[in-house]
Amino acid sequence: MEHIQYRLPWSASGTERLLSLFRFGNGPRKAYIQASLHADELPGMRVAVELKRCLLELEAQGRLNGTIELVPIANPIGIAQMFQATHQGRFEFGSGKNFNRDFPELTDAIVPLLAGRLGDDAGANVALIRRTMGEALEQLPAPASELDGLRRLLLQHACDADVVLDLHCDFESVMLLYAMPQNWPRLRSLAARLYAGVALLAEAAGGSAFDEACASPWLQLAEHFPEADIPLACVATTIELRGMADTEREPCIDSAQAILGYLADQGLITGDWPPEPPCICEATPFAGAQYAYAPHPGVVSYLQPLGARVSVGDPLFEVIDPLTDRHSLVQAATDGILYARERLRFAQPGLWLAKVAGNTPIRQGRLLSD
Template sequence: MKHIQHLLPWSAMGTERHLSVFRFGSGPRKAYIQASLHADELPGMRVAVELKRRLRELEAQGRLKGVIELVPVANPIGLGQMFQATHQGRFEFSSGKNFNRDFPVLADAVAPHLEGRLGEDAEANVALIRSAMVHVLEGMPAAESELDELRRRLMRHACDADVVLDLHCDFESIMLLYAFPQNWPRLRSLAARLGAGAALLAEDAGGNAFDEACAMPWLQLAERFPEANIPLACVATTIELRGMADTDREPCVASAEQILGFLAEQGLIGGDWPEAPTTCCEATPFAGAQYACAPHPGVVSFLQPVGAQVKVGDPLFEVIDPLTDRYSVVHATTDGIVYARERLRFAQPGLWLAKVAGATPIRQGRLLSD
């Protein structure tokens, strides 16, 4: 195991923060795993603890057949953002920006380095593109903030990976994945291993979140250079490891083993591993997800648990204003599964309270909320 530390610039005088990367194994293939980019989403960090322990064992046993890089704390900035004993890890205090948005857009930057150099050899094209990505990221002007440098460092470690897993969670949630439709065939076994109840697919969810920033260049470059053989060389996904309180040992140990089994299936780990289950959730378009909001302020009572299958018209939650006695019930507008609920129980304007994954597109434009 190699421990790599990157100093983040622009810390306050007398303080400093580091991004830690743990590198295991060697070989031409690579997987990159990071946890808790939204720093208050701790199930990923707990799973990373188990991954780190197991990767040490597997490396000592000589079973790693490629490089696996693990970033257990992908956001040291947000990790320290506590306000009156409440963790605020989703948005950077100084800028108000979401930590998982606006990652570097690589396709346009690397394209000039590829003109006239790509051909029919897919393997050579992949190597050339990855080299150009590294060159572009390392040649960027000096970072203007801690957050800017953090984004670049994370992208630099992930840009040459065959598999990228970004470990997140929702407020209260089932296990689910976000991915490109083109990558779903390879990710289906991961969803089956994890027992995911939903997989939400979109080619452009908006905001250039981390997994999308890693996978999108391969789609865009293939479109830009149609005469060249450019495969989708990065299979990237965001894994929602249930809800924010789901850090119990046993499920986190199980999730780590399921992820390792998938990496073994991808040729990165040797030895005997359980086969992926044959049954799996059906993937649905991210555009088919209902984000249910309240029509007025009030205290919220949920009428469906996470994981519930609902039909159009089924009640999701009720909202009661204790001063005016105004009462409303919000219903499902699509058939599907309730995959997430808000942790707070007070309705606020424009903020979702429940999410339902449906098979029929009902939304357009930017799909990710901030």
């Protein structure tokens, strides 16, 4: 194992923040895994503890067929953001920006550098594109903030990976994945091993989240250079490891084993692994997800459990204003699965309270909320 540390730029005078990366194995094929980019989403960090322990053993046994990089705390800025004993790890205090938005979009930067250099050799094209991505990131202007420097470091390590897994969680949630539809065939076995209840697919969810910044350039380059053989060389996904409170030991061990089994499916680990179970979810368009909001302030009572299959008109939750007695019942607007709920129980303006994954697109434009 190699432990690599990077000092983030623009730390406050007299302080410094370090990003730690652990590298296991070696070889041309690579998997990159990071946890808790939203620093208050701790299940991924707990799963990373198990991954690190297992990868040390697998490396000592000579069972790694490639390089696996692991970043257990992908956000050393947000991990320290505490306000009145409450962790605030989703947005940077200084700028108000979401830590998982606005990653560098590489396609426009590298298209001019690739013109006339790509051919019909897919392997040679992949190697050239990955080198060019790394060069483009190195040639960007100096980071203007700690957050800019963090984004660049994470993407530099992920842009040459065959597999990118970004470990998150929702407030209260079933196990689910976000990915591009073109990558879903290669992710079905991961969804099956994780016993995911939902998979949400979109080519462009908006906001340049980390997984999209890694996967989308390959699709865009193939469209820009139709004469060249450019495969989708990076399968990237965001894994929502259930809810924020789901850090129990056994489920996190199971999730780590599922991820390692998937890496074995991809040829990065040798040895005997449990067979892939039947896939328990079918993917649905991210545009088909209903975000349900309250029409007024009040205390919230959920009327459906997580994972419930609902139909149009089924009640999701009720909101009651304790002063005016105003009562509202919020219903499902699509047939699907209730996959996430807000952890707060008092309705706030503009704050979604429940999400339902449906098959029929009902939204357009930017799909990711902040």
